[in-house]
Amino acid sequence: MAAKTFAEKALARAAGRTAVTAGEVVDVRPDVVLSHDNTAAIAQIFASLGVRRVWDPDRIVIVLDHAVPPPTPQHAQNHAEIRRFVQAQGLRHFYEVGRGICHQVVSEEALVLPGQVILGADSHTTHYGWMGAFGAGVGRSEVAALWATGELWLRVPDSMRIVLRGRLPFGVTTKDLCLKVLGDLGADGGLYLSVEFHGPALREWSLESRMVIPNMMAEFGVKNAYLPPDDAVFDWLAERLARRTGRPIPECRDRISAGALYPDPGARYVAEHTVDLDRLEPLVACPHDVDQVRPLREVAGTPIDYAFIGTCTNGRIEDIAAAVEVLRGRRVAPGVRLLVIPASQVVLQEAIRRGYLATLVEAGAIIGVPGCGPCMGNHMGIPAPGEVVITSMNRNYRGRMGPRDVGIYLASPAVVAASAVTGVITDPREVVG
Amino acid sequence: MTVVRGRVWKYGDNVSTDLIFPGQYTYTLRDPDEMARHVLENLDPRFAQEVRPGDIIVAGRNWGCGSSREQAVTALKHAGVSAIIAKSFARIYFRNAINNGLLPVICPAAVEAIQAGETVEIDLRTWIVRCAAGEFPFAPLSPTVLEILQAGGLIPLLRQKLGVALPEERP
Numbered sequence: 049m050a051a052k053t054f055a056e057k058a059l060a061r062a063a064g065r066t067a068v069t070a071g072e073v074v075d076v077r078p079d080v081v082l083s084h085d086n087t088a089a090i091a092q093i094f095a096s097l098g099v100r101r102v103w104d105p106d107r108i109v110i111v112l113d114h115a116v117p118p119p120t121p122q123h124a125q126n127h128a129e130i131r132r133f134v135q136a137q138g139l140r141h142f143y144e145v146g147r148g149i150c151h152q153v154v155s156e157e158a159l160v161l162p163g164q165v166i167l168g169a170d171s172h173t174t175h176y177g178w179m180g181a182f183g184a185g186v187g188r189s190e191v192a193a194l195w196a197t198g199e200l201w202l203r204v205p206d207s208m209r210i211v212l213r214g215r216l217p218f219g220v221t222t223k224d225l226c227l228k229v230l231g232d233l234g235a236d237g238g239l240y241l242s243v244e245f246h247g248p249a250l251r252e253w254s255l256e257s258r259m260v261i262p263n264m265m266a267e268f269g270v271k272n273a274y275l276p277p278d279d280a281v282f283d284w285l286a287e288r289l290a291r292r293t294g295r296p297i298p299e300c301r302d303r304i305s306a307g308a309l310y311p312d313p314g315a316r317y318v319a320e321h322t323v324d325l326d327r328l329e330p331l332v333a334c335p336h337d338v339d340q341v342r343p344l345r346e347v348a349g350t351p352i353d354y355a356f357i358g359t360c361t362n363g364r365i366e367d368i369a370a371a372v373e374v375l376r377g378r379r380v381a382p383g384v385r386l387l388v389i390p391a392s393q394v395v396l397q398e399a400i401r402r403g404y405l406a407t408l409v410e411a412g413a414i415i416g417v418p419g420c421g422p423c424m425g426n427h428m429g430i431p432a433p434g435e436v437v438i439t440s441m442n443r444n445y446r447g448r449m450g451p452r453d454v455g456i457y458l459a460s461p462a463v464v465a466a467s468a469v470t471g472v473i474t475d476p477r478e479v480v481g
Numbered sequence: 482m483t484v485v486r487g488r489v490w491k492y493g494d495n496v497s498t499d500l501i502f503p504g505q506y507t508y509t510l511r512d513p514d515e516m517a518r519h520v521l522e523n524l525d526p527r528f529a530q531e532v533r534p535g536d537i538i539v540a541g542r543n544w545g546c547g548s549s550r551e552q553a554v555t556a557l558k559h560a561g562v563s564a565i566i567a568k569s570f571a572r573i574y575f576r577n578a579i580n581n582g583l584l585p586v587i588c589p590a591a592v593e594a595i596q597a598g599e600t601v602e603i604d605l606r607t608w609i610v611r612c613a614a615g616e617f618p619f620a621p622l623s624p625t626v627l628e629i630l631q632a633g634g635l636i637p638l639l640r641q642k643l644g645v646a647l648p649e650e651r652p
Contacts, residue, residue, distance in 0.1 A: 073625050085508050086550075092511075093636055097643060115508055122509040171549040171573060187551040187577040189635045196639065201625050235495050236543035240572050269543060271572055337495055424504035424548060445497035445547055447523035450505055 051312035053207040054274045055242035058182035062165040070206045080160050081194045082168030084150050085114035088129040093192035102137050103198035109141040109159055111150035116419040119427035148392025148418040151175040151360040156394050158289035162277045163307035172360050177262030180277035205242040205271040206318040212247030214326035219477045222257045223460040226264035227331040231341025238268035245275050256366040263361045267338040277308050335455035336446040347473050353435040355386045355468035357461045359423050362440035363391030365398045371465035372404045374476050380412035381471030387429045389416035425450035438467045484604050485564045487537035491597035494541035500524040501553040513559040520556040534561035539595045545574025558583045568592050579626050580635035591617035
């Protein structure tokens with residue numbers, strides 16, 4: 049049989065076929081279908097189909113995260129409608145306000161496993177590539193159709209390979225790697241593609257550092273992203289799957305690793321790029337496009353009003369730890385606000401346990417409820433018109449955080465923290481140094 | 482849907498869903514008319530006031546990048562837009578457009594040639610965009626996509642199919 053890419057293998061499995069080839073349109077039966085605060089709107093579409101019961105209540109996951117806790121009666125009403133739907137359909141995988149951001153929660157609960165397919169009504173569903181799963185964002189109508197039939201058409205994407213050489217220098221993160229890819233190849237550089245990352249450095253990175261990559265690849269236009277899963281991935285998921293299901297860890301681990309998929313040598317890639325990690329430096333995406341990427345040193349000194357650390361891209365304990373390292377014994381600059389929102393309750397608990405919250409609060413940071421926060425301009429820290437924001441989030445399009453004339457800079461959490469301390473965009477190595 | 486004709490609104494590259502339909506409305510606005518009143522307000526405040534039924538949007542690369550929010554399609558559709566011709570579409574936006582019966586056409590050469598305000602024609606029999614500057618062919622849409630578009634979207638199509646497959650409502 050011809051050599052296959054990850055996407056070809058994952059979609060063949062989900063389509064119940066022995067093999068599929070890039071370019072084919074196939075009907076896929078995903079393992080998991082994800083939605084969030086948009087579930088009420090999806091339920092409305094679902095109701096119009098005249099189907100009373102969802103196709104498989106155990107494959108549906110709903111996490112309330114986009115506007116939590118609800119800022120207005122309308123948002124609260126939206127959540128109330130979702131709870132009624134969840135109850136009426138008997139859905140078990142429902143996570144309440146405050147549990148965390150959907151992609152973090154689904155990962156922490158091991159609801160998706162390597163080699164599986166997850167389709168979600170959220171653009172950052174590419175996230176699950178961190179564990180070698182096929183994650184793709186879809187629309188609300190598509191989720192309604194999936195609830196009814198369990199099936200959706202997908203075009204098997206062509207694949208791009210990004211080969212990582214060497215190691216990241218001190219103070220340079222996987223966020224910088226993502227910004228490098230976006231800056232060099234453009235916001236549409238991965239359009240419609242499955243992008244695979246390969247290289248020895250991947251195995252050396254923490255899982256949290258890896259999660260940043262497929263998450264941020266949503267900004268590259270890709271259908272899905274993939275990192276080859278290793279023992280660290282299997283161990284992490286096995287522990288969590290065992291906790292959720294009550295099955296023994298070794299049994300869970302065997303099941304997880306047995307599902308993992310790897311591309312064949314000689315598989316067909318439409319493009320291949322190499323990134324020399326040794327030569328990477330801290331980068332920043334400047335207003336108002338994710339691919340307006342410049343070296344941090346070139347934009348250093350730009351005054352900021354507001355700094356935000358969080359989101360599904362960079363709101364994990366490693367990210368908060370990086371901020372804490374910069375903020376310990378220092379204060380947020382006068383006139384600047386720093387908002388920190390842990391990606392989940394689990395992250396929040398760990399931050400409490402490690403004493404990070406105390407340090408952050410002493411430094412003058414505001415702590416938010418686990419969830420998406422102000423990332424899409426809903427609530428909990430909207431900047432004023434004309435303000436400048438630096439953030440660990442994933443996109444900086446005009447109007448993203450609400451007002452259209454807010455300038456949003458994207459960077460790694462340490463850069464955001466250092467900028468909050470000085471009031472201007474700053475290299476954390478100069479603050480901590 | 483064989484020939485689509487309309488007046489052109491022209492925009493640039495990387496127009497995100499945040500510009501087409503701001504995130505702050507995503508969980509509160511569900512009335513189509515109200516959604517249409519806010520469409521593109523961050524990019525072109527004139528649009529919502531002056532758009533006419535049948536108008537066509539002509540855009541650069543990566544139209545609809547960013548969030549998966551489907552209202553970035555449905556709000557335009559309710560505002561009367563009949564088609565979008567772009568150099569390329571963000572992939573979720575492309576799917577959302579098809580799934581809501583809003584015709585997406587990928588034709589970079591036509592985008593270069595078309596001027597704002599002119600009236601253009603999209604011929605789905607010959608797969609050609611006609612404008613003042615000439616005729617520009619584009620790649621035919623796949624049968625899967627055409628079937629959905631012709632049904633008026635994924636949900637109308639599914640209703641037809643379920644109506645056949647499920648004569649009685651399941652218990």
